[in-house]
Amino acid sequence: MVAGVRSVKILEEKHKLATRWLHWINFPILSAMIFSGLLIYWAYDPYRIGVGSVTLFHFFPNWFYEKTGIGYQLALGMALHFVFAWIFAINGIAYVLYTLISGEWRALIPDRKSPREAVQVAMHDAGFKVALPPQGRYNAAQRITYSAIVLMGGLSLTTGLAIYKPAQLHWLTAGLGGYEWARWEHFWLTMGYVGFFAIHIAQVVRAGWANFRAMVCGYDLAEVGAKVTHGD
Amino acid sequence: MATNKSKVSLTPEQELARRSRRSFIGLGAGAAGAIGGWYWLNAQPLEDEIPRPLRRVLGLNERVVRSTLYSDSHLVRTYPASAVGRIKVNGDIGMEKPIDLASWCMNLTSFDGAARQLALADIQSLPRYEEIIDFKCVEGWSTVTRFAGARLSDFTARFAPGSERAAFVDMRTPSKDYYVGFEMASALHPQTLLAYEMNGAPLTDKHGAPLRLVLPVKYGIKSIKRIGSIEYTDKRPADYWGEQGYDYYSGL
Numbered sequence: 001m002v003a004g005v006r007s008v009k010i011l012e013e014k015h016k017l018a019t020r021w022l023h024w025i026n027f028p029i030l031s032a033m034i035f036s037g038l039l040i041y042w043a044y045d046p047y048r049i050g051v052g053s054v055t056l057f058h059f060f061p062n063w064f065y066e067k068t069g070i071g072y073q074l075a076l077g078m079a080l081h082f083v084f085a086w087i088f089a090i091n092g093i094a095y096v097l098y099t100l101i102s103g104e105w106r107a108l109i110p111d112r113k114s115p116r117e118a119v120q121v122a123m124h125d126a127g128f129k130v131a132l133p134p135q136g137r138y139n140a141a142q143r144i145t146y147s148a149i150v151l152m153g154g155l156s157l158t159t160g161l162a163i164y165k166p167a168q169l170h171w172l173t174a175g176l177g178g179y180e181w182a183r184w185e186h187f188w189l190t191m192g193y194v195g196f197f198a199i200h201i202a203q204v205v206r207a208g209w210a211n212f213r214a215m216v217c218g219y220d221l222a223e224v225g226a227k228v229t230h231g232d
Numbered sequence: 233m234a235t236n237k238s239k240v241s242l243t244p245e246q247e248l249a250r251r252s253r254r255s256f257i258g259l260g261a262g263a264a265g266a267i268g269g270w271y272w273l274n275a276q277p278l279e280d281e282i283p284r285p286l287r288r289v290l291g292l293n294e295r296v297v298r299s300t301l302y303s304d305s306h307l308v309r310t311y312p313a314s315a316v317g318r319i320k321v322n323g324d325i326g327m328e329k330p331i332d333l334a335s336w337c338m339n340l341t342s343f344d345g346a347a348r349q350l351a352l353a354d355i356q357s358l359p360r361y362e363e364i365i366d367f368k369c370v371e372g373w374s375t376v377t378r379f380a381g382a383r384l385s386d387f388t389a390r391f392a393p394g395s396e397r398a399a400f401v402d403m404r405t406p407s408k409d410y411y412v413g414f415e416m417a418s419a420l421h422p423q424t425l426l427a428y429e430m431n432g433a434p435l436t437d438k439h440g441a442p443l444r445l446v447l448p449v450k451y452g453i454k455s456i457k458r459i460g461s462i463e464y465t466d467k468r469p470a471d472y473w474g475e476q477g478y479d480y481y482s483g484l
Contacts, residue, residue, distance in 0.1 A: 011244045024259065028266040044372030074371065075477030079286040082293055082479070166368070167308045167449045167484040168301040174309065179366060179374055217255035219248055 012222035014137065014214035016104065022095040023215065029091060032084045034190060038070050039077025047187055059187075085160060092153045099150075107137040109147055114140040125203075149196055152189050159186040281477035294481040302483065304421055308448040311364045311376045316431060319367060319375040321438040325472065326410030327458050333442050336406075341463040343395035350391060352442050355426055358382035358390060363423055363448075368484060370451040370473070379446045381427035385420045388464070395464035396420060402469030403445060406460030413469025414447065414454055418483065423448045426459070451482045 015023075042065060048058045065071045099105045110118075113133075117140030123130040125141075132139070138146065162173040162182040176182040204212055214220045242250065276283040337349045361383055368374040388395050401419045404411040418424060425446040428435055435441040440457025447454045453473040463469075474480040 009244045011247055024262065028263075032270075040372065044369075046373075075473075076282055076286075078370075078479065079282045079290060079477065083286050083289040086289070165297065165301060165484060168297065168303070168306050170306065170309055179368070183372065213252055216259050217248070217252045219251055221244055221248055 007223045007225055009221045009223055011219050013218055014220050015218050016102065017218060018098045018102070019095075019104065020215060020218055022091055022098065025091050026088075026095075029084055029088050030193065032080065033088055034193065036077045036080035036084065037190060038068075039073045040081060041187065042071050042077075043074040047184065059191075082164070085157075088153075089157055092150075092157065096150065096154075108143060108150075110140065110143040114143050116140075118144050125206075145196065149193075152192055156186065156189045159183075159189065280475050280480075290479045290481070294479075294483070297481070297483060298415075298417070302417060304417065306449075308365050308423055308484070311366065313364060313378065315376045316364060316378050317375040319377045319430075319439075322369060322371075322452070324438065326405030326407050326456075327437070327440070328409075329407070331406075331437060331441060331458060336442055338443065338459060339461040340391055341461070341465075342392040343398040343464040343466075346392075348391070352428065354391070355382050355387065355443060356428065358386045361425060362429075363425065363446075365423065365446075365448045367446075367448070367452055367455075370453050370478065370482065378431050379425055379427040380429035381425040381443075381446065383422060384424045384426055384445070385422065387426055388419070392462075392464055398464035399466045400464070400469050402461075402463040402465055403456045403459055404461045405456065405458050408460070410456060410472050411470055412445070412454050412456045413471045413474070413480070414450065415481075418447060418449050421447075421449050449484055451484065453478065454482055 041059075045059060049056045050058075099108065117133040117135075120130050120133050121139050121141040124132050158172065159176055159182045161169055162176050163179065163186060166173040166179045166182075173179055173182055176185060204215075210220050273283055273285060276285055278284070279287040337351055338355075339347065340350055341347045359382065360380060362378065362380040364376060364378045366374045367377045384401075385396075396416060398416060400413050400415055402411070402413050423446075427444050427446045428442060430436075430439050435444060440459075443459045444457040445455045445459060454471075468480075471480055473482075
């Protein structure tokens with residue numbers, strides 16, 4: 001009998017069932033929230049990128065409303081927003097509780113090395129010849145981004161409540177800088193999701209099929225070195 | 233057992249393919265369910281201009297807020313005079329024709345059904361309160377504005393005593409073209425005024441002369457201008473914007 005080492009493929013669990021479900025449920029719910037949010041925003045749309053009297057981009061130009069058919073639907077927008085907000089909140093709270101209780105947060109929360117490593121990851125992804133640091137389930141850039149997204153979700157809920165009930169939750173509205181600031185924060189958090197979504201999709205495409213499949217079915221093949229005994 | 237044996241004999245590649253197939257079918261079913269649910273929602277019969285399930289949840293939201301958050305002691309923030317802005321005129325429904333202030337009077341119907349007419353001097357005989365609040369439009373903008381008038385709670389106690397037992401207040405313009413309904417808790421809120429002055433001067437025609445409601449714990453759509461009648465009732469009153477898809481409660 002000859003003993004040796006060769007690599008074998010095994011199934012490796014990448015993402016837990018709960019993580020995958022809550023992630024995928026969030027996608028249509030957040031879409032509904034952004035869509036209904038636009039119906040509401042149309043009725044009073046003061047935000048822009050610019051300095052002083054110079055406006056580089058106004059959110060949103062008329063062509064955007066015309067092309068998308070967004071407009072004159074404030075009442076429907078509000079109704080949809082205050083209905084889907086429940087599902088968004090419940091789903092988000094379920095995710096946070098699960099991640100905390102299961103210990104999954106250890107793979108998600110950035111640590112002291114993360115900022116530095118995230119720069120290396122970003123440089124590498126941008127095409128510079130920088131070696132990738134070793135990583136667990138998520139690399140440093142993912143840890144920072146995904147944790148930030150969860151935090152932003154919490155802030156969207158908080159700023160949303162501050163706009164929704166500024167009289168009953170006056171302390172919350174005041175804590176966020178007042179009614180108008182809360183609305184501004186709520187808007188830019190949403191723009192943050194849109195920006196995140198674009199980069200997220202690009203990175204998922206880049207990472208390839210096996211990575212995407214793992215987010216759907218939870219598993220991927222992993223190679224491990226194994227002691228084998230010939231003749232078995 | 234046969235099933236166990238067949239599972240054990242799967243290679244990792246086969247096991248992954250099996251799991252992947254199942255999961256993608258699940259994802260596809262979920263996507264179809266989400267899209268189907270969206271079309272289902274939009275195909276539901278309308279109740280006051282929005283799909284009925286949405287209306288039901290707005291009702292649930294109202295019950296949750298009224299039973300957990302709402303309190304008469306929750307006052308809206310007040311501001312210094314320097315914060316007052318220029319409030320725009322945003323609607324003239326029920327006020328299309330100019331008003332004859334000399335002949336204006338208000339029809340009041342108490343909860344017990346007693347009817348009477350009041351003049352502006354009657355309202356002005358009540359203690360005068362002034363407040364500088366952020367008037368919030370359902371459209372999303374808000375303007376800090378100074379109002380002065382009588383508290384609706386004082387008005388009720390003086391001219392329609394016992395009407396606090398009613399569930400709702402119904403207010404209409406003289407032409408009855410604009411009308412609002414709201415629940416008694418908001419009516420008795422200390423910052424709810426029957427206002428006859430705005431920003432230090434008597435109300436102008438466009439802002440609802442001679443008397444308008446200022447209901448800071450709700451969106452401005454409830455703060456009816458040019459009040460023609462007030463009635464206390466247990467039957468939920470019609471509400472102009474509530475009939476057009478907006479939340480009847482519209483509480484802040």
